[in-house]
Amino acid sequence: MCLGIPGRILEIGDGEGVARAGRVDFGGIVKEASLAFVPDAGVGDYVVVHVGFAIARLDEAEAARVFDYLRQMDELGELGDERG
Amino acid sequence: MRFIEEYRDQETAQALGRAIRGITTRGWTLMEVCGGQTHAIVRFGVDQLLPEAVTLVHGPGCPVCVTPIELIDAAVEIAAREDVVFCSFGDMLRVPGSTTDLLAVKARGGDVRIVYSPLDALKIAKTEPAKQVVFFAVGFETTAPANAMAVYRARREGIANFSVLVAHVLVPPAMEAILSSRDNRVQGFLAAGHVCAVMGYTEYEPLASRYRVPIVVTGFEPVDILHGVYLCIKQLEEGRAEVENQYVRAVRREGNASAQEMVREVFRVDRRMWRGIGEIPRSGLALRDEYAAFDALRRFDVGEAVTVEASECISGLVLRGVRKPNECPAFGGRCTPERPLGAPMVSSEGACAAYYRYRTHAAVSRA
Numbered sequence: 001m002c003l004g005i006p007g008r009i010l011e012i013g014d015g016e017g018v019a020r021a022g023r024v025d026f027g028g029i030v031k032e033a034s035l036a037f038v039p040d041a042g043v044g045d046y047v048v049v050h051v052g053f054a055i056a057r058l059d060e061a062e063a064a065r066v067f068d069y070l071r072q073m074d075e076l077g078e079l080g081d082e083r084g
Numbered sequence: 085m086r087f088i089e090e091y092r093d094q095e096t097a098q099a100l101g102r103a104i105r106g107i108t109t110r111g112w113t114l115m116e117v118c119g120g121q122t123h124a125i126v127r128f129g130v131d132q133l134l135p136e137a138v139t140l141v142h143g144p145g146c147p148v149c150v151t152p153i154e155l156i157d158a159a160v161e162i163a164a165r166e167d168v169v170f171c172s173f174g175d176m177l178r179v180p181g182s183t184t185d186l187l188a189v190k191a192r193g194g195d196v197r198i199v200y201s202p203l204d205a206l207k208i209a210k211t212e213p214a215k216q217v218v219f220f221a222v223g224f225e226t227t228a229p230a231n232a233m234a235v236y237r238a239r240r241e242g243i244a245n246f247s248v249l250v251a252h253v254l255v256p257p258a259m260e261a262i263l264s265s266r267d268n269r270v271q272g273f274l275a276a277g278h279v280c281a282v283m284g285y286t287e288y289e290p291l292a293s294r295y296r297v298p299i300v301v302t303g304f305e306p307v308d309i310l311h312g313v314y315l316c317i318k319q320l321e322e323g324r325a326e327v328e329n330q331y332v333r334a335v336r337r338e339g340n341a342s343a344q345e346m347v348r349e350v351f352r353v354d355r356r357m358w359r360g361i362g363e364i365p366r367s368g369l370a371l372r373d374e375y376a377a378f379d380a381l382r383r384f385d386v387g388e389a390v391t392v393e394a395s396e397c398i399s400g401l402v403l404r405g406v407r408k409p410n411e412c413p414a415f416g417g418r419c420t421p422e423r424p425l426g427a428p429m430v431s432s433e434g435a436c437a438a439y440y441r442y443r444t445h446a447a448v449s450r451a
């Protein structure tokens with residue numbers, strides 16, 4: 001039950017506050033989810049949904065930064081170092 | 085799918101495995117706290133990319149596994165009543181209580197329904213006002229905001245035939261219980277990313293410095309886990325013990341303020357029994373007095389029952405990372421997902437079930 005799944009917000013309904021909800025696309029499967037806990041997430045944003053509630057908005061810039069960092073490590077020879 | 089595929093990329097995973105081998109000079113034991121991570125590690129063979137010197141042990145982060153047997157017995161008793169619709173996440177149905185489980189209650193005609201979200205249970209309460217609708221509120225900090233919301237809305241909307249059987253647990257006190265136990269062998273933690281998405285990670289900072297243990301907030305995909313292991317080993321090799329965040333795309337230091345607010349509105353911190361582990365102070369959530377009317381234990385006045393655990397099950401040792409599932413004498417023989425002796429064999433987040441599903445035929449572990 002603890003699995004949170006990333007999905008993309010397709011549509012946000014009229015509900016506000018605790019009733020804020022919308023439709024979220026999980027790779028083709030679309031489900032209704034509460035958006036009450038992600039007040040700053042909009043249509044097109046990715047959120048982590050857990051038991052029907054979005055609990056975090058995924059930050060694309062931060063995600064890209066991690067991959068840049070991994071790539072940089074690789075170029076500096078930190079990845080691929082076969083000492084071990 | 086975005087945010088999944090790139091984190092399962094073989095080449096990135098293997099490069100991280102090499103990077104970990106490159107910085108590891110001696111033996112280290114790390115614990116991944118969350119059962120979802122355990123599942124991913126076993127499923128994708130993440131541990132097989134690690135050097136021999138690095139051992140991953142599996143933690144207590146399986147709510148299904150640690151829900152105390154008293155509450156399973158209470159759930160069974162309440163669910164068997166005539167006027168009750170008992171709603172639960174699916175994985176709770178096969179958890180063995182002292183004599184039986186919820187699935188057996190359902191088979192005997194009890195109205196036990198699997199729901200995906202606590203709001204589904206609330207909806208049932210609205211549409212079936214003549215029934216008592218009870219929701220089994222289990223889970224860690226990740227599930228708490230959702231369950232709190234259901235209770236909050238029930239009170240606000242005056243849905244009097246709704247109640248919750250609360251079995252909420254909190255992660256940091258369990259980590260502290262592991263660190264302070266005498267047989268602890270955990271030297272670094274991969275903290276559960278989604279718990280931190282809700283709660284942030286300031287609570288871990290005193291733990292890291294008091295016990296001199298690195299704690300890396302980590303996501304759930306293979307690349308996340310390997311990256312978390314890398315950061316953790318790097319700290320250990322450099323003699324640092326800090327809280328670090330690998331899962332930056334989802335977790336901010338202060339967590340999710342509106343989710344925390346909802347949890348605080350409905351719940352207060354309380355002591356809690358952990359199945360297989362025992363009582364841990366301030367490690368659970370209970371309903372606040374203003375919401376006590378929604379407490380199923382009060383509403384149904386469940387008697388004090390004598391609980392009986394399967395004597396062979398060593399789930400406590402498994403949940404504290406002292407033993408691996410395949411070291412249990414009952415594993416795969418007398419205990420299987422079809423006939424589980426203990427809760428960790430039930431849920432997909434349980435370590436025993438993950439080993440059974442992905443490892444029964446392979447050579448299991450180097451640990």
Ligand code: SF4
Nearest residue numbers: 397398412419426436
């Ligand atoms: S294999 Fe079964 S009996 Fe052994 S610890 Fe796991 S759940 Fe308990």
